[in-house]
Amino acid sequence: MSSLNKSTFFRAFLSYLPLIILFISVFNEFDFNYLKIENFSFNFVYILIFYWTLRNPDSLGYFSIFLAGIINDVVIGIPIGTSSLCYLILCAVTAYIRNITLSPNFVKDWFSFLFTMILINSIQVIILDLIFLIEINYTSYVVNTGFTFLFYPIFFVVFNFLTELILQKKND
Amino acid sequence: MATGRDDFVIAFRSAFLKKKDKQKFSLLSLILLSIVVIILSNINFKPIQFVKIGINEIIYRSSYIASKPENYVKELTFKIKDHIDLFENYKVIKLELENLKQEKITNNFLKSENEKLRNLINENINSDEILAKVLIDRESPFLKSIILNKGTKDNVKMGMAIIDGVYLVGQIIEVNYTNSRALLLSDLNSKIPSVLAPQNIQAVVSGTGKDYGIIEHTKDDIENDLNKIDSIIYTSGLGGLFKPGIPIGKISKDSKSKVNFFSDFTQLNYIKISSFSIGDKN
Numbered sequence: 024m025s026s027l028n029k030s031t032f033f034r035a036f037l038s039y040l041p042l043i044i045l046f047i048s049v050f051n052e053f054d055f056n057y058l059k060i061e062n063f064s065f066n067f068v069y070i071l072i073f074y075w076t077l078r079n080p081d082s083l084g085y086f087s088i089f090l091a092g093i094i095n096d097v098v099i100g101i102p103i104g105t106s107s108l109c110y111l112i113l114c115a116v117t118a119y120i121r122n123i124t125l126s127p128n129f130v131k132d133w134f135s136f137l138f139t140m141i142l143i144n145s146i147q148v149i150i151l152d153l154i155f156l157i158e159i160n161y162t163s164y165v166v167n168t169g170f171t172f173l174f175y176p177i178f179f180v181v182f183n184f185l186t187e188l189i190l191q192k193k194n195d
Numbered sequence: 196m197a198t199g200r201d202d203f204v205i206a207f208r209s210a211f212l213k214k215k216d217k218q219k220f221s222l223l224s225l226i227l228l229s230i231v232v233i234i235l236s237n238i239n240f241k242p243i244q245f246v247k248i249g250i251n252e253i254i255y256r257s258s259y260i261a262s263k264p265e266n267y268v269k270e271l272t273f274k275i276k277d278h279i280d281l282f283e284n285y286k287v288i289k290l291e292l293e294n295l296k297q298e299k300i301t302n303n304f305l306k307s308e309n310e311k312l313r314n315l316i317n318e319n320i321n322s323d324e325i326l327a328k329v330l331i332d333r334e335s336p337f338l339k340s341i342i343l344n345k346g347t348k349d350n351v352k353m354g355m356a357i358i359d360g361v362y363l364v365g366q367i368i369e370v371n372y373t374n375s376r377a378l379l380l381s382d383l384n385s386k387i388p389s390v391l392a393p394q395n396i397q398a399v400v401s402g403t404g405k406d407y408g409i410i411e412h413t414k415d416d417i418e419n420d421l422n423k424i425d426s427i428i429y430t431s432g433l434g435g436l437f438k439p440g441i442p443i444g445k446i447s448k449d450s451k452s453k454v455n456f457f458s459d460f461t462q463l464n465y466i467k468i469s470s471f472s473i474g475d476k477n
Contacts, residue, residue: 050261061405089225093232097254098331100340100369100376103247104232111226118222122206150233157338158383160404 034192040185041075041082049095064163065170066140068095072110073136073175074182077117078127082189085114101157105150109143116142129179137172144168248371255342255374259330273462322438322471324358325349329463330374339382339402341365341463346373351468356430356437358467362457363387363430363441367468375468379460380443381406388433389443391417391426400428400443400454408444408454421452428454438471 036043048068068091075083092107116139120132144164151157235243277284313319327349331342345351347370357364357377365385369376378385385402391410398413410417410428420426426446432439444456 047261050258051265084219085222085225086220089220089229092229093250094254094258097251098258100338102233103236103250104229108226108229108233111222111229115222115226118209119206122209123202155237159338160383163404 037185037189037192038082040189041071041079041182042084042087045071045083045087045091046094049091049098062162062166063170064167065174066167067178068110069113069136069140069143069171070175070178071182072113073117073139074179076114077120077132078182079186079189080117080121085111088114101151102155105147108150109147112143112146113139129176133172133175133179136175137168140168140171251369251371252373255330255371259342262331320438320471322469325351325468326465327351327375327468328465332461332463339379339385339404339460340368341377341379341460343375343377343466343468344373345468346371346375348372351375352470354436356441356469356471358441358469359458359463361442363437363443364458364460364463364466366436377466380408380456381460386411387437387443388431389428390431390439391421391428391446393424394420394426396420397431397433398428406456406460408456410446410452410454418452421446422448424448438469 045068048071072083072088076088088110089107092105092110093103095106096103116135120135124131144167148159148161148164152159236247325345327343327345329341330344341357343351343357351367351370353367353370355367357366363380365377365379365382366387367375368378380387380400380402381404382402383404385400385408387400389398389400390396391398394417396413396417398417399411400408401411402408410421425448428443428446430437430439430441430443442457444454446452446454
């Protein structure tokens, strides 16, 4: 078992894990964004991208995020490029926060995430509803934004544990 | 003040334009690329449409393969649940069967009467059906659609009706070479011309984004009529897209005008893609 832990394969797997989770999330039918529960959904991909591009930007490449957005658009059937644009704006905000922050603060990050989500969901609504005239449910967006904001701390803890594991394996 | 603005500009420029060690593309270039993709994907230009169809084909197939393990687990859960509920279901089904046997006798009479009347006006309805498998049924909170494994090579066309058993499920909104996308009745953008029986009221059934629909565009306020008796909704055939008389859903008198669709959209495995033509017998 210990030899398995030390193997390069396991180390490589761990370092690519955020990317693997991202692509599984967009490819797979199972979607936290639609749990078939009345008035409950959250956007796992937003949390994933926000956390990893903010705390460990080398784990997720911008081009991979762009590609994941394209796949998400094709799978759920919205105009191609919409999710990519939203994901990349999320990355832009995290890059900006990284540049202006000397010591990371969880609460500040958490509220920045809320404002970013409001911004990108507004952009998505403008693209879908006003430009492409696709009727959408505004309440779903508000509920989704609220729950994504509330779920961020839970995934923050999980991803922090994963980051520590990745760093630990890198230093082995 | 000026220093604060300079800091903002530096941070902004660094975020958008600088490439980090492991990033091969700058954020700004990818954001611009996304905008170009959004614009291009909606231009009705043949080469772009071919590229779009190619992307769709690859991603739909990959997504189908990626969802296989999850679908297997889902199927297994349903099987276990069916086994647990076996006896309970048996009692309900036995009662339903008795009712259906009685209804069938009445229906047979109505069917032959309907045929006679159509013969009198020299009219017949021909319909073609293509059996298709549901590849992906990933729904988003905003859009309800499914991907089917039949496309232009199987003569699938835009607007064709999607039928689960005898019940209407949705319509084709996008066709690729080997697959297509169908918009479900529950989607906010779905509008189906329909007729309410027994009141015989023409209406439009609209999706709500949830698992029920609503009635729209009726001439008068029909709330009182709907509260008196259970109503069945069928396609009216107006607009020429759907065959008249395909069952859509039911409005119970105490359901506050909510249309409960007959088909369970979460359980779709195989469906029929249907087209029809109304013409003279000769």
